[in-house]
Amino acid sequence: xxxxxxxxxxxxxxxxxxxxxxxxxxxxxxxxxxxxxxxxxxxxxxxxxxxxxxxxxxxxxxxxxxxxxxxxxxxxxxxxxxxxxxxxxxxxxxxxxxxxxxxxxxxxxxxxxxxxxxxxxxxxxxxxxxxxxxxxxxxxxxxxxxxxxxxxxxxxxxxxxxxxxxxxxxxxxxxxxxxxxxxxxxxxxxxxxxxxxxxxxxxxxxxxxxxxxxxxxxxxxxxxxxxxxxxxxxxxxxxxxxxxxxxxxxxxxxxxxxxxxxxx
Amino acid sequence: xxxxxxxxxxxxxxxxxxxxxxxxxxxxxxxxxxxxxxxxxxxxxxxxxxxxxxxxxxxxxxxxxxxxxxxxxxxxxxxxxxxxxxxxxxxxxxxxxxxxxxxxxxxxxxxxxxxxxxxxxxxxxxxxxxxxxxxxxxxxxxxxxxxxxxxxxxxxxxxxxxxxxxxxxxxxxxxxxxxxxxxxxxxxxxxxxxxxxxxxxxxxxxxxxxxxxxxxxxxxxxxxxxxxxxxxxxxxxxxxxxxxxxxxxxxxxxxxxxxxxxxxxxxxxxxxxxxxxxxxxxxxxxxxxxxxxxxxxxxxxxxxxxxxxxxxxxxxxxxxxxxxxxxxxxxxxxxxxxxxxxxxxxxxxxxxxxxxxxxxxxxxxxxxxxxxxxxxxxxxxxxxxxxxxxxxxxxxxxxxxxxxxxxxxxxxxxxxxxxxxxxxxxxxxxxxxxxxxxxxxxxxxxxxxxxxxxxxxxxxxxxxxxxxxxxxxxxxxxxxxxxxxxxxxxxxxxxxxxxxxxxxxxxxxxxxxxxxxxxxxxxxxxxxxxxxxxxxxxxxxxxxxxxxx
Amino acid sequence: xxxxxxxxxxxxxxxxxxxxxxxxxxxxxxxxxxxxxxxxxxxxxxxxxxxxxxxxxxxxxxxxxxxxxxxxxxxxxxxxxxxxxxxxxxxxxxxxxxxxxxxxxxxxxxxxxxxxxxxxxxxxxx
Numbered sequence: 049x050x051x052x053x054x055x056x057x058x059x060x061x062x063x064x065x066x067x068x069x070x071x072x073x074x075x076x077x078x079x080x081x082x083x084x085x086x087x088x089x090x091x092x093x094x095x096x097x098x099x100x101x102x103x104x105x106x107x108x109x110x111x112x113x114x115x116x117x118x119x120x121x122x123x124x125x126x127x128x129x130x131x132x133x134x135x136x137x138x139x140x141x142x143x144x145x146x147x148x149x150x151x152x153x154x155x156x157x158x159x160x161x162x163x164x165x166x167x168x169x170x171x172x173x174x175x176x177x178x179x180x181x182x183x184x185x186x187x188x189x190x191x192x193x194x195x196x197x198x199x200x201x202x203x204x205x206x207x208x209x210x211x212x213x214x215x216x217x218x219x220x221x222x223x224x225x226x227x228x229x230x231x232x233x234x235x236x237x238x239x240x241x242x243x244x245x246x247x248x249x250x251x252x253x254x255x256x257x258x259x260x261x262x263x264x265x266x267x268x269x270x271x272x273x274x275x276x277x278x279x280x281x282x283x284x285x286x287x288x289x290x291x292x293x294x295x296x297x298x299x300x301x302x303x304x305x306x307x308x309x310x311x312x
Numbered sequence: 313x314x315x316x317x318x319x320x321x322x323x324x325x326x327x328x329x330x331x332x333x334x335x336x337x338x339x340x341x342x343x344x345x346x347x348x349x350x351x352x353x354x355x356x357x358x359x360x361x362x363x364x365x366x367x368x369x370x371x372x373x374x375x376x377x378x379x380x381x382x383x384x385x386x387x388x389x390x391x392x393x394x395x396x397x398x399x400x401x402x403x404x405x406x407x408x409x410x411x412x413x414x415x416x417x418x419x420x421x422x423x424x425x426x427x428x429x430x431x432x433x434x435x436x437x438x439x440x441x442x443x444x445x446x447x448x449x450x451x452x453x454x455x456x457x458x459x460x461x462x463x464x465x466x467x468x469x470x471x472x473x474x475x476x477x478x479x480x481x482x483x484x485x486x487x488x489x490x491x492x493x494x495x496x497x498x499x500x501x502x503x504x505x506x507x508x509x510x511x512x513x514x515x516x517x518x519x520x521x522x523x524x525x526x527x528x529x530x531x532x533x534x535x536x537x538x539x540x541x542x543x544x545x546x547x548x549x550x551x552x553x554x555x556x557x558x559x560x561x562x563x564x565x566x567x568x569x570x571x572x573x574x575x576x577x578x579x580x581x582x583x584x585x586x587x588x589x590x591x592x593x594x595x596x597x598x599x600x601x602x603x604x605x606x607x608x609x610x611x612x613x614x615x616x617x618x619x620x621x622x623x624x625x626x627x628x629x630x631x632x633x634x635x636x637x638x639x640x641x642x643x644x645x646x647x648x649x650x651x652x653x654x655x656x657x658x659x660x661x662x663x664x665x666x667x668x669x670x671x672x673x674x675x676x677x678x679x680x681x682x683x684x685x686x687x688x689x690x691x692x693x694x695x696x697x698x699x700x701x702x703x704x705x706x707x708x709x710x711x712x713x714x715x716x717x718x719x720x721x722x723x724x725x726x727x728x729x730x731x732x733x734x735x736x737x738x739x740x741x742x743x744x745x746x747x748x749x750x751x752x753x754x755x756x757x758x759x760x761x762x763x764x765x766x767x768x769x770x771x772x773x774x775x776x777x778x779x780x781x782x783x784x785x786x787x788x789x790x791x792x793x794x795x796x797x798x799x800x801x802x803x804x805x806x807x808x809x810x811x812x813x814x815x816x817x818x819x820x821x822x823x824x825x826x827x828x829x830x831x832x833x834x835x836x837x838x839x840x841x842x843x844x845x846x847x848x849x850x851x852x853x854x855x856x857x858x859x860x861x
Numbered sequence: 862x863x864x865x866x867x868x869x870x871x872x873x874x875x876x877x878x879x880x881x882x883x884x885x886x887x888x889x890x891x892x893x894x895x896x897x898x899x900x901x902x903x904x905x906x907x908x909x910x911x912x913x914x915x916x917x918x919x920x921x922x923x924x925x926x927x928x929x930x931x932x933x934x935x936x937x938x939x940x941x942x943x944x945x946x947x948x949x950x951x952x953x954x955x956x957x958x959x960x961x962x963x964x965x966x967x968x969x970x971x972x973x974x975x976x977x978x979x980x981x982x983x984x985x986x987x
Contacts, residue, residue, distance in 0.1 A: 061334065064333055145333075
C-alpha cells in the first residue's frame, strides 16, 4: 500500500530544466535559432513534452526534413525516448549533475540501431501500458491489470500525460496493493542499469527466505555477490541500503511501476 | 506510514533535489518561455505586416488607407480585369470549337462505318431470307412427298392385308381341296381295291369253274383211257399248264384288226385303267383306241412329235401318256383331253424308251445317245442324267417308287441303276443286243428280248438267267422288238419277224401258242393288265387285238 | 548472475542461420561472468490470431540479443512485407520493449527452461 503521500508527492513534483539546441549542421536559416528552455517533469517521457520545441525548431531546418522524425542526444549519446526523462538524466549525469541539461535536437541521420522509432504519442502510450502490465505480471501475476477496465488504463495514462497526480494515483494505488494473502508483491519489478546503460532484470522477491522483509542491501548482496560498496540511485537520490524493497517498489517506482536503479 | 532512518534520508534527498533542480530554474524558464512566445507572436505580426506592405507596394498605390483617388483606377482595374476574363473566355471558346469540329469529324466517320456495316448486314439478311424461303420450299416438298408416301404405304398395307386375307382364303380352299383330294384318292383306292377284289373274286370264280370243268374232263379222261401224256412235262405241269391256260386266258383269236398308223407302228400299250390302247407309229402320231365295245374306236390322236414315236407308256393312273420319239424328245399328253403337256428335250439321240417313274411326275427316258435321263414334270427339266455307255433300247422301272431302273443296251448288257447313283449298280451280259425289257408284276423276274433270237428270263433276286426261250421259227424282227409279260406273269409274248406273236409259258418254258395274223414283222406286243387281251402291232400299219372281248 | 545456461541440444542455431540480420546490441558482458562461449536461451514461438504458424518453433537465441532482433528474424522467416507489423508478447500479457534483452525476459518470465513468446500480425493484448 503506497500511502506515504509526502514521498509520492515529492517524487511527482520533480522537474528538470532542459535547454534544447538545434544541431548546427541542420540549421538552414541564416538566423540562428534561439535555444529552447523548458521545465520537464522527471516522470514523463520526451515525446510528450517536445511539441512546442519541435514547432520552434522546424522553421530553421531544410524543408525536406520537416517530416522526418526528431531525435535528441546528450553529448553525442542518442537519448532513448522510452526511458523516463528523470531516469535518463540520472543515468547520464547522475554523478555529475549539470543544470540546465543541454540536449541537441536532430532531424536527420536517425540512429536506427540505437533508438526506436516514435511516430506519435500512441506509441509512447503503448510502451507505457505494456511496461505497466509487465510489472503487474511480476507483482500480481497480471491479475490487477486484467481486472481493471479500459477506462482505468486510460485514466492512468492521461493522469501521467497531463501531470495530474490525483488522477494517476487513484488507479495506480490498486497496482501497489499486496498480492493475495502475502504482505507485498510476488516479485519486485526492478531494472538495474550499469553506467554503460546495459539493463538487467532479475526476479527479486520482497521477502527473504526467512520471511522477513528484504532490504536493499540484502538484494545487492544477492545480485552482486562479488561487488562491494554498491550504491543505487534513482530519482536523483541515493537509496539508503536499509530501505525495505517492498516500500521502495511501492513508493519509488516510476509511473510505469518499475524501479529503475542506476548502479554505481 | 513507515518510518525509519532511511525514509528520512530519502525525503531529505528528494526535497534537496527538488530545490536544486526545480525551484531554481522554474521561474526563469517560465519567464523565458513567455518571452519566447511574445517574441514569436511579434515576429509573426511583423511578417504579416511586411507581407501586406509588399503587396500594397506591388499594386502601385501609395497607402492602403486613403481610398478616394483610387476610384477611377479601381474602375479601370475592374474593366481591365473584365477584359482579361473575356479574352480568356474567348480563347477557351475557340479551343472548344476546335474540339467540337474534331468530334464532328470522328462522329461522321463512325456514322459512315456504321452505315457500311448496316449495308453488309442487310445483304446478309436478304441472303438468309432467300435461303429460308428455299428451305421452306424444300420442307414443303418433303412434306408432300412424305404424305404421298404415307398414302402409298397405307394403300400397300391395305392391299397386303387384302392379299393376306385372299391368301388365307385360298389356303383354306387349298386345304379343303387337298382334303377333298385325299378323301377322293382314298375313295378311289377303296374302289380300286373293291374292283380288284371283285376281279379277284371273278377270277377265282372263273378258276373255280374252270377247275371244276377240268376235273370233270379229267375225270372223264381218266375214266376214258388212262392218261394221255403229251410228253411235255409231268401231270402236274399239265394241270398247271391247263390252269395257266385258262387263268391266263390264252388269246387264241384275233378279236380286232385295224390300221393304226400311216407307217410302221412301233409301240403299243394298254392303258392300266380302261380298255384303251395307245399306239405309236412312224407317222409321228400317238393314237388312242377304245375297245370297250367290241369295235375299235379311235379315241384320239396325240400330235406333237416331229419324228416317229418309238415307245409309249401310260402312268399308273392312266391319265398321262408319254411318248418317246425319234426327234430326241419325249412328250407327255393328258389322255382325257389329248393335250400336249410337256415336251422333254435334252437328248442328243433318238429316244427309244420313256417310262413314268412311280408317281406321274417323273419320267425316265433312254436314248441312243447312250444316256438315261430323269425328268421332273413339275419343273419340266431333266433332273438327272445317267451315262450308260451304250445306246439304250428299252428300260423298265423296278418298283412303284422307281428306285431301281433296269435298262437294256446295244452292247448286249442289261444295266441296273439305283436312281440315286450315277453309275450302274449292276449289269448282266447277254449274248446279243437287248431289244426290249419287261418286268413281271411281282418285280422278281425280268424279261429280256435279245437279238440272238432268244428271250431270257432273269431272276432279279439271284441275278441270273433262269430260262431262255427260243423257237426255230422265232426271229426277232428289229432292234426294238418289244416283249411283254402276261398279266399273271405266267405267260410272255413277243413279236417275231415273220409277223407272228409267240406266247410262252414262263414256268414251263413251253411255247404255248403262235398267233399269226400279221403280214409284216411284229414290233411290239402288250398285254391288257386284267382281261388277258393281247395287242400287237406290226411294221405294216396294222394293229391286232387278240383274245375275247 | 548466479546461473548460466548452456543449451546445445536445440537443433537450430539462430546466430548461424541468419547472419544477414545483425543488430548491434550491447555485446559487452557483465563483469561478473565472462565466459568465452555464447550463452543461449531456448525460445518457443507460438502463433496467435491469424499469424502463420512457423514450421520450426524452437530456437536457441544468444542471451545478449535484444527482442527486436527476434522480431526481425520472425518477420523474415514468415516472409512478411516491409509494411506489415509483427507483435511479440510475453505471458500473453505484455509486449516487451524491442531493446529488452532476451536474458532479462528469460530470467523473469522463463518457464520450464525456455521463454515462450507469442507472435501476432496485429495487436492482441494491447
